[in-house]
Amino acid sequence: xxxxxxxxxxxxxxxxxxxxxxxxxxxxxxxxxxxxxxxxxxxxxxxxxxxxxxxxxxxxxxxxxxxxxxxxxxxxxxxxxxxxxxxxxxxxxxxxxxxxxxxxxxxxxxxxxxxxxxxxxxxxxxxxxxxxxxxxxxxxxxxxxxxxxxxxxxxxxxxxxxxxxxxxxxxxxxxxxxxxxxxxxxxxxxxxxxxxxxxxxxxxxxxxxxxxxxxxxxxxxxxxxxxxxxxxxxxxxxxxxxxxxxxxxxxxxxxxxxxxxxxxxxxxxxxxxxxxxxxxxxxxxxxxxxxxxxxxxxxxxxxxxxxxxxxxxxxxxxxxxxxxxxxxxxxxxxxxxxxxxxxxxxxxxxxxxxxxxxxxxxxxxxxxxxxxxxxxxxxxxxxxxxxxxxxxxxxxxxxxxxxxxxxxxxxxxxxxxxxxxxxxxxxxxxxxxxxxxxxxxxxxxxxxxxxxxxxxxxxxxxxxxxxxxxxxxxxxxxxxxxxxxxxxxxxxxxxxxxxxx
Numbered sequence: 001x002x003x004x005x006x007x008x009x010x011x012x013x014x015x016x017x018x019x020x021x022x023x024x025x026x027x028x029x030x031x032x033x034x035x036x037x038x039x040x041x042x043x044x045x046x047x048x049x050x051x052x053x054x055x056x057x058x059x060x061x062x063x064x065x066x067x068x069x070x071x072x073x074x075x076x077x078x079x080x081x082x083x084x085x086x087x088x089x090x091x092x093x094x095x096x097x098x099x100x101x102x103x104x105x106x107x108x109x110x111x112x113x114x115x116x117x118x119x120x121x122x123x124x125x126x127x128x129x130x131x132x133x134x135x136x137x138x139x140x141x142x143x144x145x146x147x148x149x150x151x152x153x154x155x156x157x158x159x160x161x162x163x164x165x166x167x168x169x170x171x172x173x174x175x176x177x178x179x180x181x182x183x184x185x186x187x188x189x190x191x192x193x194x195x196x197x198x199x200x201x202x203x204x205x206x207x208x209x210x211x212x213x214x215x216x217x218x219x220x221x222x223x224x225x226x227x228x229x230x231x232x233x234x235x236x237x238x239x240x241x242x243x244x245x246x247x248x249x250x251x252x253x254x255x256x257x258x259x260x261x262x263x264x265x266x267x268x269x270x271x272x273x274x275x276x277x278x279x280x281x282x283x284x285x286x287x288x289x290x291x292x293x294x295x296x297x298x299x300x301x302x303x304x305x306x307x308x309x310x311x312x313x314x315x316x317x318x319x320x321x322x323x324x325x326x327x328x329x330x331x332x333x334x335x336x337x338x339x340x341x342x343x344x345x346x347x348x349x350x351x352x353x354x355x356x357x358x359x360x361x362x363x364x365x366x367x368x369x370x371x372x373x374x375x376x377x378x379x380x381x382x383x384x385x386x387x388x389x390x391x392x393x394x395x396x397x398x399x400x401x402x403x404x405x406x407x408x409x410x411x412x413x414x415x416x417x418x419x420x421x422x423x424x425x426x427x428x429x430x431x432x433x434x435x436x437x438x439x440x441x442x443x444x445x446x447x448x449x450x451x452x453x454x455x456x457x458x459x460x461x462x463x464x465x466x467x468x469x470x471x472x473x474x475x476x477x478x479x480x481x482x483x484x485x486x487x488x489x490x491x492x493x494x495x496x497x498x499x500x501x
């Protein structure tokens with residue numbers, strides 16, 4: 001028998017080399033993983049929904065079935081009609097497992113979240129990408145079917161995503177990813193384009209005003225939120241405003257800069273001639289409308305200046321001047337009080353650059369270390385639905401986010417289940433690294449300075465869990481926002497932070 005050993009070794013090496021030759025190289029080479037077909041997880045029946053935006057917002061670009069999640073699109077788009085960058089995909093399947101502990105292997109460029117049985121998120125790099133890094137998680141599963149949801153987001157340059165698993169008892173030596181596809185299906189499924197209900201568009205901003213006519217001088221009929229789908233009816237002459245119909249039947253006008261249409265706006269009929277002049281005359285002079293839920297009015301043009309007061313969304317301010325970089329605007333409130341506000345949260349009726357550059361009035365120069373407020377003021381907006389969809393039905397201000405509604409409701413006009421809320425506050429931080437902690441039942445999403453800040457279970461619910469994120473913060477005031485979603489049963493939300501370095 002000894003004379004056959006060299007031949008067996010040679011044949012084994014040849015088989016291994018042939019297998020590797022057809023696979024991508026090292027995971028460090030833009031995430032092209034080393035593959036070994038000996039430990040496949042087995043095919044599942046995955047259904048994938050592809051979105052031509054990074055937020056999984058309807059409408060879908062297409063849906064496709066696949067046997068395995070193993071795709072390498074490189075710098076290309078997944079399918080015709082989709083962008084090569086800024087898209088997202090959500091897959092779901094319910095494979096059957098024998099009882100045991102399984103090691104999941106995940107590799108993606110850019111971001112990915114894996115959720116088991118709708119509640120246990122074992123990996124979440126959404127808004128904290130780890131491109132080209134193979135992640136592993138060990139999970140103990142009972143015998144039977146377990147639902148797996150895979151959320152993938154592509155930001156730019158290369159795009160790939162791989163998922164597989166193996167029973168730890170088999171001593172896996174993975175990752176053992178299947179061979180990749182460059183399309184939308186990995187076993188010949190036929191993509192289908194979902195119906196969009198005719199000419200439609202998706203809201204691409206957090207909150208969008210629906211007005212009675214094509215211009216900011218028209219009254220606000222309703223507010224809609226990011227991801228909401230509207231039917232396109234027409235446009236104004238220059239295509240900067242579109243007439244839309246909401247899901248409930250209300251018709252109005254929205255800015256085309258804040259929607260993602262499924263057709264060219266120019267192809268819609270010009271309905272400018274059907275607009276009735278508003279009974280309330282347009283605001284004259286240099287004015288602006290506040291576009292955020294709560295806007296601080298400060299003593300000077302910068303976040304280091306004290307806050308005099310605040311105004312809410314929809315407030316009209318008289319614009320008096322600006323800073324040279326157009327980032328801050330000197331305004332006058334209806335009562336005559338003056339102060340500075342960030343231009344990022346204004347909808348002006350004239351270009352900011354048309355205002356005179358001015359440096360005053362400034363009642364005091366900020367000290368090197370501004371006084372930290374003894375309490376924070378959180379402005380809360382509550383919605384009688386679990387998607388932050390307008391209208392706001394209840395508001396309140398509190399010094400902290402610490403609520404336990406149990407099986408009850410936040411207010412009489414809100415249901416005990418399926419409600420949502422948005423909390424905002426401007427908080428002064430000394431420079432350092434802070435640990436933010438959220439305890440919530442059910443979903444929550446955290447923003448810092450209007451950007452996702454690494455905690456997001458808003459659509460991938462983790463009830464009754466504690467979530468933390470460490471963030472380095474520069475000295476000054478920073479905008480904090482927490483979005484909350486309640487599904488069923490108990491409802492509670494706690495948010496806090498501590499300086500760790």
